[in-house]
Structure formats: structure tokens, C-alpha cells
Amino acid sequence: MNKTKVKTFDNFWERNRKSGGYLLRKKIMEIGVSVARFILLFGMCFLILQPILNKISVSFMTEQDLYNPIVISIPEHFTTANYKLAAELMTYSEALKNSFVISLTIAVLQIFVCTLVGYGFARFNFPFKKFWFACVILVILIPPQTISSSLHLHFKFFDILGLFKLIKGETLNLRGSILPYYLMSAGCMGLKNGLYIYMIRQFFRNIPADMEEAAYVDGCGTLKTFFRIMLPEAKPIITSCFLFSFVWQWTDGFYSKMFLGGTTLVSTSLARIVDSLGAYIQRITGVKTTISIAYSNCILATGTLMIIMPLIILYLFAQRQFVESISSTGIKM
Amino acid sequence: MKTKKNKLAGLQKRKAIAGYLFIAPFIIGFLVFMVKPFFQSLYMSFCNVELGSSAFNETWVGIVNYKQAFLVDPEFNRLLVEEIARMIVYSLAIIVFSFFVSLILNQKFKGRALVRAVFFLPVILSSGVIIGLESDNQLMATLAQQIETTTTGVSITDGIEQILTTAGVGTRAFEKVFEVIDNIYDVAIASGIQIIIFLSGLQTIPASMYEAADIEGCTKWESLWKITFPMISSLFLVNWIYTVIDFCMRSDNAVIEKIQKVMIDQLSYGPASAMSWVYFVIILAFVGITSGLISKGVYYYE
Numbered sequence: 001m002n003k004t005k006v007k008t009f010d011n012f013w014e015r016n017r018k019s020g021g022y023l024l025r026k027k028i029m030e031i032g033v034s035v036a037r038f039i040l041l042f043g044m045c046f047l048i049l050q051p052i053l054n055k056i057s058v059s060f061m062t063e064q065d066l067y068n069p070i071v072i073s074i075p076e077h078f079t080t081a082n083y084k085l086a087a088e089l090m091t092y093s094e095a096l097k098n099s100f101v102i103s104l105t106i107a108v109l110q111i112f113v114c115t116l117v118g119y120g121f122a123r124f125n126f127p128f129k130k131f132w133f134a135c136v137i138l139v140i141l142i143p144p145q146t147i148s149s150s151l152h153l154h155f156k157f158f159d160i161l162g163l164f165k166l167i168k169g170e171t172l173n174l175r176g177s178i179l180p181y182y183l184m185s186a187g188c189m190g191l192k193n194g195l196y197i198y199m200i201r202q203f204f205r206n207i208p209a210d211m212e213e214a215a216y217v218d219g220c221g222t223l224k225t226f227f228r229i230m231l232p233e234a235k236p237i238i239t240s241c242f243l244f245s246f247v248w249q250w251t252d253g254f255y256s257k258m259f260l261g262g263t264t265l266v267s268t269s270l271a272r273i274v275d276s277l278g279a280y281i282q283r284i285t286g287v288k289t290t291i292s293i294a295y296s297n298c299i300l301a302t303g304t305l306m307i308i309m310p311l312i313i314l315y316l317f318a319q320r321q322f323v324e325s326i327s328s329t330g331i332k333m
Numbered sequence: 334m335k336t337k338k339n340k341l342a343g344l345q346k347r348k349a350i351a352g353y354l355f356i357a358p359f360i361i362g363f364l365v366f367m368v369k370p371f372f373q374s375l376y377m378s379f380c381n382v383e384l385g386s387s388a389f390n391e392t393w394v395g396i397v398n399y400k401q402a403f404l405v406d407p408e409f410n411r412l413l414v415e416e417i418a419r420m421i422v423y424s425l426a427i428i429v430f431s432f433f434v435s436l437i438l439n440q441k442f443k444g445r446a447l448v449r450a451v452f453f454l455p456v457i458l459s460s461g462v463i464i465g466l467e468s469d470n471q472l473m474a475t476l477a478q479q480i481e482t483t484t485t486g487v488s489i490t491d492g493i494e495q496i497l498t499t500a501g502v503g504t505r506a507f508e509k510v511f512e513v514i515d516n517i518y519d520v521a522i523a524s525g526i527q528i529i530i531f532l533s534g535l536q537t538i539p540a541s542m543y544e545a546a547d548i549e550g551c552t553k554w555e556s557l558w559k560i561t562f563p564m565i566s567s568l569f570l571v572n573w574i575y576t577v578i579d580f581c582m583r584s585d586n587a588v589i590e591k592i593q594k595v596m597i598d599q600l601s602y603g604p605a606s607a608m609s610w611v612y613f614v615i616i617l618a619f620v621g622i623t624s625g626l627i628s629k630g631v632y633y634y635e
Contacts (some may be wrong), residue, residue: 037437044434045451048521052458062476117359124352125345132356137364141620143582145589146613147367153382153602176449187362197359222351252377253462267462267635315457322457 045204453524
């Protein structure tokens with residue numbers, strides 16, 4: 001590699017002369033392009049990373065540092081008190097545990113069901129298939145907010161064909177419990193589930209049918225073929241959909257607030273952190289005071305960091321799965 | 334009836350049943366958690382909903398809720414128009430930005446994987462609640478303001494902005510462009526998925542095409558418009574739909590916030606349903622019309 005480079009350099013000017021200056025122009029152009037590209041990309045990466053870096057530096061500052069005009073990114077009084085306070089305000093350990101369990105179970109359930117459905121759409125022919133697939137697209141398109149008011153009531157007065165009313169005399173109130181969300185996830189109506197179905201279907205369609213047919217010919221049943229042959233093939237897309245599901249569930253505010261309101265989750269407790277800070281300060285000082293914007297934002301930044309930390313760690317390990325899967329589905333219309 | 338039976342005889346029939354079993358969870362979920370609430374919320378939008386202790390009463394009141402949303406509510410019209418205008422501008426910006434970035438990321442250079450990872454990072458970090466918190470972070474806003482006031486005159490964009498606005502041609506359009514440029518962070522963090530989709534499309538274009546064009550004397554600029562653009566035009570459609578939908582469902586969307594507020598804080602389910610239906614119908618019409626227009630220009634290679 002090195003040797004060839006030296007060789008080209010040796011007669012570079014000669015070659016340049018022969019080509020009438022074309023080579024030099026091309027070389028300069030190439031270098032110019034790569035410099036411009038570097039500047040552009042560096043700027044844009046900085047743009048994306050800057051808020052995170054900023055949060056990290058702010059989270060180690062004392063309140064004093066926040067008002068100090070000299071202190072910009074390196075704190076003068078280094079402290080970890082913000083982390084302790086934010087952890088206390090969010091009931092971090094409990095929220096983390098709850099969030100972890102719920103996100104994990106929901107993600108497993110959602111992806112399991114979505115894989116079944118995606119496979120069904122990709123590999124079988126049945127009447128009204130187009131209609132049902134249009135329904136999947138509709139699920140992607142309908143903002144959950146449209147039906148949220150009705151779902152709200154649906155679960156407040158939950159009933160299956162009037163059974164509960166018959167037995168107990170009143171309908172079940174499932175608001176605040178986590179059961180409705182599990183039911184919805186089992187029915188593919190969770191957060192962005194239409195998208196997962198679409199992606200998984202797209203992936204299954206790209207797998208050649210020969211393998212499946214060979215299995216059928218050898219006497220393998222439909223279910224067995226699915227679990228033994230097709231599922232291992234689809235590992236990449238399932239992993240990545242699972243990761244997406246986990247991550248989006250982790251940070252989701254809408255469904256969490258609506259169905260999981262009674263459970264402490266990192267996403268909902270982060271949304272409340274500023275209010276809890278006010279209550280906390282009022283409790284320890286006994287006086288109702290307004291907290292300064294800077295300080296509450298500092299706590300908010302710390303809380304946000306604490307919540308995204310597990311996700312960043314996950315992303316560092318599974319970056320490939322996140323990015324490559326989307327390209328592997330070959331989304332086309 | 335008989336012909337239908339014959340059509341689905343034997344293996345085909347079994348396969349059809351198996352297919353239905355596979356998608357059964359979706360059908361059940363769709364009917365129970367989507368269709369029913371969907372029509373119920375449509376019905377509720379024409380009703381006055383009263384909450385009791387053990388049940389709720391709906392009384393038909395006609396289009397009163399819609400009238401209230403449009404004529405009585407002081408904010409709703411304004412929020413709706415603003416949000417849709419914002420959506421159009423930002424969606425366009427996101428598409429252009431992600432196309433541009435994916436063109437750059439498709440070239441070979443050192444550290445490409447790292448840059449790609451950074452661009453994809455916001456998909457993971459700026460979702461759900463976090464994005465809502467980010468947008469009203471006053472500390473950062475004041476910081477930015479401070480920097481702006483202390484560094485007057487140095488800003489290049491300001492200079493260009495002034496030159497272009499005094500030139501007097503299409504001032505309004507320029508203002509929108511500047512608004513987008515000022516908020517390039519919002520655009521950048523919303524375009525992670527789109528970049529990846531474009532990239533995957535770019536990688537399927539055979540290199541031989543570019544080579545042939547190059548030999549025929551085609552410049553890079555020409556091959557961008559004559560090869561790259563048509564080859565991934567179908568992905569523009571995908572990305573456009575995804576972007577619009579994504580934008581409409583973001584939790585920091587003003588209309589969504591308004592609906593949530595009306596529903597949960599004021600407990601007025603009727604008007605909230607009416608508002609969300611108005612919003613939904615507008616989005617659906619918008620997506621339908623624009624994707625219809627775009628799909629006319631899509632070129633399919635195969």
C-alpha cells in the first residue's frame with residue numbers, strides 16, 4: 001500500500017504535466033472536498049452532541065456556578081449533589097426498576113406479536129389480505145391522540161360484553177393499572193406497533209421462499225416452520241425492532257401517562273421533576289419559594305442525563321443493530 | 334358460494350386459515366382497541382359527555398363541539414394553522430437536510446461509522462418526553478440569548494440575512510428559510526431515520542451506472558440529478574410520509590398539547606374528541622394529497 005503511494009508521488013508531477021494539469025486539479029479538488037466535508041460534518045455532529053455535553057457540564061455545577069458569568073463549561077465548584085437530589089426527586093432506583101421491567105416485558109410482548117402478524121402478512125395468501133394490510137397502514141397513520149379520549153373512558157369503564165357488570169354489578173376501572181397497556185400491546189396497538197409490523201413484513205418478504213417450501217415438503221408444520229426456519233432468519237430485524245420498542249417505551253410520555261399513571265416510571269417522573277423540586281424545597285425550608293429557572297433547569301438536565309444514560313450504554317453496544325436493520329428491510333413503496 | 338370453496342381448496346385453504354391465525358392478534362386488537370374507540374370518539378365528538386361515578390352519559394348535541402372548537406375556543410384555530418404551517422416547512426427542511434446528509438455519508442471517508450452513529454443518536458435520545466422538555470429549556474435559551482447579544486456583528490448568517498432581505502425579492506420565503514436555519518438543531522435531531530432510509534437507498538444504486546455516466550462525460554452534478562435522484566425517488570415518498578406523521582405525533586406538538594389539556598385537565602371529552610378529529614382529518618387529507626402528488630413523480634427502476 002505504502003510502496004504504491006511513494007511510486008505515484010515520484011512521477012506525480014510528470015504525470016500531471018502529461019495530463020495537462022488535470023491531475024493536479026483533481027487532487028486539489030479532492031482535498032478541498034474532504035476538508036469541506038470534515039468541517040460540515042464536524043459542525044453538524046457538534047450540533048447534535050452539544051446539548052448532551054452541555055448537560056453533562058451543567059450537572060456537575062453548584063447553584064453558585066450557574067450564575068457565575070465566568071463559568072461556562074467547566075464547573076468551579078465540582079459537585080455530585082445534583083445527582084443525589086435528582087435521584088431522590090425521581091425516586092430513581094424504583095423508577096428505574098419499574099421502567100426496566102415494564103419496557104422489557106412490553107417490548108418482548110409487542111415484538112413477539114408483531115413478528116407473528118408481520119409473518120402472516122408476508123407469507124400467506126388469504127381473502128381480504130389487502131384490506132387488513134390497509135388497516136395496518138391506518139394504524140400507523142392515526143395519531144393515538146385521536147382515540148385517546150375514548151380509550152380513556154373505555155378502560156375507566158372496562159367491560160367484556162357486559163360480563164363484569166353481570167357478575168359484580170359494576171364495570172371494572174382499569175385506569176391506573178398496567179393491565180390495559182399489556183392488553184393493547186398483545187393486540188398490536190401499542191406505541192408505533194404498526195411500524196414494527198410493516199418493517200418485519202418487509203424483511204420477511206425479502207427472504208427467498210425456497211427454504212420455507214423445502215421445510216413444508218419435508219413435512220414440517222406451519223408453526224414449526226415459522227419457529228425453526230423463519231425466526232432464526234429474521235433475527236436481525238427482530239433484534240432491532242425490539243431495541244426500538246424498548247427505547248421508545250423507555251422515553252414514552254403519552255402512553256405512560258395515560259395507562260401507567262399509577263406506576264413510577266423514569267419518563268413520567270422526569271416530566272414532573274421540576275414540580276417535585278418545588279415541593280421538596282418547600283418541605284425542607286417550610287416557606288413557599290419560587291425556585292430559580294437556572295437551578296431547576298440544572299436539576300432537569302441532571303435528571304435527563306440519568307435517564308438517557310442506560311440508553312446511551314445500550315446504543316454503544318447495539319449501534320449496529322439499530323442502524324443496519326433499517327437498511328436491511330429495503331423499505332420501498 | 335361453491336366456486337369460492339373450490340378456489341380455496343386443500344392446501345390453499347389451510348394456508349389461508351394459518352394466515353388468519355397469524356394475523357389474529359392484530360385483527361382482535363384492531364377491532365377492540367382501534368375500531369371501537371375510533372368510532373366512539375367520532376360519536377363523542379358530536380355529543381355532550383357527562384361523567385358519572387359508574388358510567389358515562391352521552392347526549393347527542395350535533396356539531397356544537399366543532400362550533401366550540403372553531404368559533405369559541407380562543408386558541409384552537411391559531412394553534413392549528415400555526416402547527417400545520419410549521420409542519421410543512423419543517424418536513425420539507427427535514428427531507429432536504431436528510432437527503433443532503435445521506436449524500437455526504439454515502440461517500441467514503443475515515444470515521445464514517447462514527448458520524449453515522451452520531452446522526453442516529455437523536456432517534457434514541459430525543460424521543461418521547463425528553464423532546465418536550467428540551468424545547469422549553471429556558472437555561473439554554475437564556476444562554477443562547479446571552480451569546481447572541483455579546484457577539485453582535487460577527488454573525489455571518491445575520492449579515493446574509495440582512496443582504497437578502499434588503500434585496501427585496503421574496504422576503505417572506507427567505508424569512509421561513511432563516512427560521513429553519515436558526516432551528517437547524519430541531520431539523521437535525523428529527524432526521525435520523527430518514528437519513529438511514531436514504532442511505533440504504535443510495536447503497537442499492539449500482540456503481541456501474543455512475544461509471545458509465547462518468548465515461549460519457551457526465552459531471553457529478555448532472556449524475557446527481559439524472560441518476561441518484563430518480564433512483565431513490567421512491568424513498569422520498571416513504572420519508573415524506575414518515576416525517577409528516579412523526580411531526581404530527583410529537584409530544585411537543587402544540588395542538589396535541591391543547592387536546593390533552595382539554596381532555597385531562599378540563600375533563601371535557603366531547604370538545605377534545607372534536608378537536609382531535611379535526612386534526613386527524615386534516616393530517617390524513619394532507620398526507621393523502623401530498624403523497625399522491627409525490628408518487629406521480631416517483632420513478633421505478635424495475
